[in-house]
Amino acid sequence: MTYSLDTILQLENTPEFNKLDQQFNEFNPFKILRVAKYEIRHSNVLAWLFDPSENHRLGSFFLRNVLMNLVTRADNENKIDEFPYLSFAHASLPDVVVHREWSTNGNGAVDLLIEIPTLSIVLLIENKVHSAESSGQLARYLTSVTNHYPEWNVLPVFLTLSGDTPSHDAYWMLTYEDVLRIIKQELELNRATIADNIHDFLSYYVALLEERLVEDEDTANMALQLYQDYTSAIHLLYANANPAKQKQIELRQAVKTLATFDAETKRHLLLIYNRKRQTINYIFETGGNILRQAFLDFVDTHGITVHSPHARVPHFVMDDWMPYLERMDRLNRYWLNYGLIIWFERKGSKRLKLYVEVGPIDYKERLPLLEALEAKNISFWKSGKQEGKKFTRIYTETTDVSDWTNATVVKEAMTSLIDAPAFRSFSATVTDVLEDLYTINV
Secondary structure, three states: OOOOOHHHHHHHOOHHHHHHHHHHOOOOHHHHOOHHHOHHHHHHHHHHHHOOOOOOOOOOHHHHHHHHHHHHOHHHOOOHHHOOHHHHHOOOOOOOEEEEEEEOOOOOEEEEEEEEHHHOEEEEEEEEOOOOOOOOHHHHHHHHHHHHOOOOEEEEEEEEOOOOOOOOOOOEEEEHHHHHHHHHHHHHHOHHHOOHHHHHHHHHHHHHHHHHHOOOHHHHHHHHHHHHHOHHHHHHHHHHHOHHHOOOHHHHHHHHHHOOOOHHHHHHHHHHHHHOHHHHHHHHHHHOOHHHHHHHHHHHHHOOOOEEOOOOOOEEOOHHHHHHHOOOOOOOOOOOOOOEEEEEEEEOOOEEEEEEEEOOOOHHHHHHHHHHHHHOOOOOOHHHHOOOOOOEEEEEEEEEOOOOOOHHHHHHHHHHHHHOHHHHHHHHHHHHHHHHHHOOOO
């Protein structure tokens, strides 16, 4: 690869780069305040939303919906019997008390602690936006809160951007995608009753979360193409501005080239980067997304025709299922719009996880499908068959990934998960069930 300063000027003058840069630099007060980067600022927004007595004048909508989301989220199914979750939807919540940075007297501070006297519940929320969980942190917090509220039910929650699994089994999982969905739903359903200034504030916060969480296929493809066409320019700009990242394998040649530049040239490169920081970072992260690259190779090798190379959760369905999925109810705004979905997700620094889920198809169709799967010894949480349940995980498996910088290694991990005898047997069983349920007798 040739590393030339000319390519940086070419990159800056492409219509695609400028369109992407304009998109990332739309006015948003949360960006100006740098809310996206700091957990404490997200926690401040969430504390305001959680408190029914705050000046948003939206009552307990956020707290109530978060509680309902916790008990309907598939990751928490093994915990729901511990709490009177039916009361979450209907109980009056007038006396909620929200604490920020609740002190554990020497063991750190809980990001958010919410007292709900009506339900005798204390909601303990540990908020992780960018920082990692420290050793023993969750256990210490839970012990401190439980000791302080001996007569209450403590509901500990691990809130993350991408659904990271907490180290402590007692913690329930919540993601910022859940938060985003709850706020968007409120804005859509109650626009006429929400004050204009509150609506604007929440809309800006939604835009901030969407930029971080919602993968727009056109935007991602544009970034991927720019990365492929101007790799050397992106590498030079990124490596020069991020000395701590210069040991990354893909930046080695750029670092060698930078060593030949004088201080004034490096200063100009830094000025360019600082003006276009968010755009360059996005192109670098998207173009260098190993999970996406590996998935594209994976589906090509295996001839999988129905898929989406989402940057964080690439997903697909088995071709053997397709003739029958086409006869099921189609779903709006759910993955590929089919009632069954498979996806990969990176879990921590060493693991890749495979999920299979039955989506929110109509209950009259959903229940027979789940019962037929269950009759074939495919297991899932008993609550999965309840009316009103939308998502039911019917298969999960994980495998180790030895090198997350190598797309070939990640692709091999994906292949090992679907070539495993357990998954092959599972997939064949699903095909048989779908054939029994959806074959049209002539």
